[in-house]
Amino acid sequence: MFKLIAVALSAMSIAAWSVTASAEESGHWKGKAVLIVTNQPTVKVADQSDHQLMLTELDGIVFSEGEKPFLDNARYQVVDLNDSGGLVSGGYKTFTAGDGSKVFAQYKVTGGAPPTFNGEWKFVGGTQKYKGISGSGTFKITWVSDTAAWDLLEGDYRLP
Numbered sequence: 203m204f205k206l207i208a209v210a211l212s213a214m215s216i217a218a219w220s221v222t223a224s225a226e227e228s229g230h231w232k233g234k235a236v237l238i239v240t241n242q243p244t245v246k247v248a249d250q251s252d253h254q255l256m257l258t259e260l261d262g263i264v265f266s267e268g269e270k271p272f273l274d275n276a277r278y279q280v281v282d283l284n285d286s287g288g289l290v291s292g293g294y295k296t297f298t299a300g301d302g303s304k305v306f307a308q309y310k311v312t313g314g315a316p317p318t319f320n321g322e323w324k325f326v327g328g329t330q331k332y333k334g335i336s337g338s339g340t341f342k343i344t345w346v347s348d349t350a351a352w353d354l355l356e357g358d359y360r361l362p
Contacts, residue, residue: 228360229270231339235278235353237262247287258282260351264297272359273297273305284311295323303330309341317345325359334362 241259259281266274282293292310299305309323324338339357346352 226360226362228337228358229272230268230358231270231272231337231356232267233264233273233353233355234267235262235264235355237278237280237343237351237353239349250287253287254285256282256284256286258284262353264353264355273299275300276305278353292321299331301330303332304328305332305335314342319343323355323357332361336360 237260239258240261242256244254244256247253247255260279262278264273264276264278266272277298279296279298280293283290285291292308295307295309297305297307305325306327307323307325309321311319311321314320319342321341321343322338323341325335327333328335337357337359339355341353341355343351343353
């Protein structure tokens with residue numbers, strides 16, 4: 203009898219482990235996004251004639267490439283802080299899926315010159331189905347006008 207119980211418990215442990223393991227998801231992600239500037243207040247800093255701080259809010263959509271539909275057709279919002287004096291160049295990205303689940307990322311610009319800039323991002327949190335997300339990658343944003351940009355994102359993600 204005890205042997206039968208031990209075998210049953212072992213089988214249940216293996217089954218529980220498989221369910222947990224299969225719930226975890228990870229992958230490589232490529233996204234192409236369109237962004238439009240919705241707000242862009244600028245503040246001049248008096249230490250230099252052309253020194254300014256700019257907070258830019260952008261709104262758009264991201265389309266994913268590949269077999270997995272990770273963040274495909276998600277609303278894509280960016281809050282960018284840029285100091286022309288060089289202190290800050292980066293911000294935050296928010297992706298909102300159709301069911302309301304969100305993914306949050308921080309990013310920094312690492313190089314480039316108008317109209318194209320490169321940078322790095324990392325996932326810093328998520329809600330609902332994206333709770334516990336982690337990962338990082340790169341982006342390349344190209345400004346096609348003063349108020350519209352094309353953003354290419356690539357990286358890896360992991361969901362618990």
